[in-house]
Amino acid sequence: MIKPDFWSIPESNLSAAALAEKIVTLKQRLLDITARFSDVRFATSLAAEDMAITDAIAQSKANIQFFTLATGRLHQETVDMAKTTEDHYGLAIQKVYPEDTDVQAFIDQYGMNGFYDGEGPKKACCGARKIKPLNAALLGADAWLTGQRRGQSTTRTELHFEELDDARGITKFNPLFDWTEADIWAYIKQENVPIHPLHLKGYPSIGCEPCTRQVKKGEDIRAGRWWWLQSDSKECGLHVNK
Template identity: 85%
Template sequence: MIKPEFWSIPGSALSANRLAEKKAALKQRLTDIATRFSDLRFATSLAAEDMVITDAIAKSKANIRLFTLATGRLHQETLEMTQTTENHYRISIAKAYPEDSDIQEFIDQYGMNGFYDGEEAKKACCGARKIKPLNAALLGADAWLTGQRREQSTTRVELNFEEHDDARGIAKFNPLFDWTESDIWAYIKQENVPIHPLHLKGYPSIGCEPCTRPVKQGEDIRAGRWWWLQSDSKECGLHVNK
């Protein structure tokens, strides 16, 4: 049997001048946002886009606090990547954990892996492990950043640089909204940004371990997220404003 050929890190035809422009624009975006808001926070998944932002934050020295959602179901590689990133940039990444009572409530109703049963159960799991911890992590913040890009999925094609997060009543920024996948990897290669090990194993998008798998060449880059659900919307609810 022929093994399927999985997604691999793309090459880039981005010129040095064009990449320099992208880097300068990103640094300026972060600096401008940090000037406008006194308590700005960045939610990082440690995947490629978020590592680009992390690198730019560290080099610009913008006053932006980093945190990650420690869902309890992450790959071991992601846990190790958190430590790698902290060591590389000499920064601290706060961990937002779910409440034990919320996890138990989900298990009692759906079972430990009940999210495989359908959209409702999947949303309930993400609600307990991701959305509630995100809400807690953003308490007191004036604004927050994401690594979302328009090119990532059909649900993000109209993504803007600045939004208002109605659900949390704060500003929300997507500083890479107009970057391509090629832009991301050109930056990572030139700046020697640490790469999440799962990107080297066919994972273009990385979430919780049971809900993420490698993607075959030619598939949508988010096809490996919640692959058992027949839906064009590969979202967990973190970026739904209402």
């Protein structure tokens, strides 16, 4: 039986000068954000884009708080990656957990893995384990950051650097909005940024363990997220406004 050929970290033909310019611009974006807002928070998934932002925050010393959504269904590699990141950069990442009552309400209605039954149950699970915790993590914040890029999916092609998060009434920034996948990996390689172990096993996009799988070479990089749903259902709701 032939083993499938999975996604692998892409090579980049970006010149050293072009990469250096991108890095300077990224750091300046972060500093400009913190000059405008007093309480800026960064939601890190600990995957490649977010690790590049983490490194840029650490290097620029931008005053930005880190948090991650500890959904209770993450890969062990992701749980371990949080500590790896804290140790490498000497920073603290707040772990934001879902409410036990919300998780139990989902289980009571749909079952532990009921999200496989369709878009509705999937949204309900993400609502309990990700969206409500995100809302709690952003209470009191003036602005927040994401690792979204235009090239990640068809739902993000019109992504801007700065947006109004209508759902939460605060400003949201996507400092890597105009970066390519290859740009991200060029940065990570040059700056020796810690790499999530699952990226080395064919996972370009990483979410909860039961909802993420490896991607075959040539597939969309988010094809492994909620793979049992249609291609236009590759968002959990974190980045959807009212």
